[in-house]
Amino acid sequence: MLSSSQTSSPFSTVSVFVGALLIRLGMLAVGAWIDRASSTVKYTDIDYFVFSDAARFLSDGGSPYERDTYRYTPFLAYLLLPNLWLHPAWGKVLFVIFDLLVGFLIMKISSQYKVANNTPLKIQPMNGFSSFFAASPPVLYASFWLYNPLVINCSTRGSADSLVSALVLATVLLVQQNRPILAAAFHGAAVHFKVYPIIFSFSYLAALPESDTDGEGQDLTPIGSWRSVWPFSTRKRLLFSVVSALTFLGLTLAAYALSGHPYLSQGLLYHLTRTDNRHNFSPWFYAIYLDFQDEERRRLLGLAAFLPQLLLLASTSLTLGPRDLPFCVAVQTMAFVAFNKVCTAQYFAWYFSVLPAAGPSLASLPSSLPLFLGVAWLLALGAWLACAYLLEFQGRNTFFATWISSLVFLCVNVGLLAWLLEAWGRGEGGIMPAALSREDGITRAREGGGGLRPRRKRERIPVSSERR
Secondary structure (H helix, E strand, C coil): CCCCCCCCCHHHHHHHHHHHHHHHHHHHHHHHHHHHHCCCCCCCCHHHHHHHHHHHHHHCCCCHHHCCCCCCCHHHHHHCCHHHHCCCCHHHHHHHHHHHHHHHHHHHHHHCCEEHHHEECCCCCCCCHHHHHCCCHHHHHHHHHHCCHHHHHHHHHCCCHHHHHHHHHHHHHHHHCCCHHHHHHHHHHHHHHCCHHHHHHHHHHHHCCCCCECCCCCECCCCCCHHHHCHHHCHHHHHHHHHHHHHHHHHHHHHHHHHCHHHHHHHHHHHHHCCCCCCCCCCHHHHHHHCCCCHHHHHHHHHHHHHHHHHHHHHHHHHCCCCCHHHHHHHHHHHHHHHCCCCCHHHHHHHHHHHHHCHHHHCCCCCHHHHHHHHHHHHHHHHHHHHHHHHHCCCCCCHHHHHHHHHHHHHHHHHHHHHHHHHHHHCCCCHHHHHCCHHHHHHHHHCCCCCCCCCCCCCCCCHHHHHC
């Protein structure tokens, strides 16, 4: 919990959110002006035109999948129907609202931060930033999302990623609040809207309690029960698994009833088999581009890209999930995006939303190395964008240079991930010392769980026998 000195005043919190809203409304107005003034370069993202066209097909009694390249749930087209009879910018305003909701959820998660064995983590000031800006740490964590230029650009151009980010963060918050049924419902909805949140499933399960307890904390799992053999089979973990699966299946069946087979092929299965030969931030794009006509080699490349993701996701779920869920989700998102066979600028918003939520874990980290890595990240991004601009807009053959830039960008992301994991493992972020006290660790060890084990007292050998 936050102390009274750390609790943000209503004015500071409201001013941060009002400022973020005004900036976004201003960018919506600027974007509308650019769209009217230019016939070649549009501010509005191409995906937003796809959403709007799909909603138009829907309102005319057709299917949203009659619009080429519409590869989303039909419910997204339903959400954007007011584009036709209210205002064309309705969808952008909706995504801006979800942007602000993500900021609110970041603030809630960081102000109720819990780690190992549901232990509250004392929130530390961010190396002087809190006092400098006269705001509490949770408000500052939310500001990293609310005032991120890339995030503002994505939502005001018409990207729907803030909707999925809000569902993911709501799931994290509810898991930390030990509310598995609601958390499972949000998780199932998130996976339906965008397949990638399924990678967090085992982390959510690992973060839920390791045993079924009563109101006084007594373990209710019978000795010798099959549930004591397989720890993932506690009542809350089973509830989470069943409810999330039923939510996903229910929404999927409803989408199939509305749109039929086109939904399965374009809105769901396409994302599992997608191979993009266009240039993107992933270094895999060049190999896919060269072997695009060879289906077997494309399949092997997809498998090669998936294996590093699988290993990283499995290891982090088991090691970080039970101890620090927000940090685990942030690391998994960064690893998934970095090693994915397709990576666009909108993917960065996925981990820009979860990294600030893990702020309490990172507040006391030394600022020199992350500053260096942040600058390296921006430089690598700029180098890639320069090569891609020459390729796409100037028609120059810079495929190889773009691929080299993608490799450099991957190395920078891997370096950032390695530094975060190493720093967290050393406890520099305040996690292990603050969250897992010796008393808590001893209790968990006696109960057969994880945590610290009581140190054995060293038996003192008598001086006389020692000399012998």
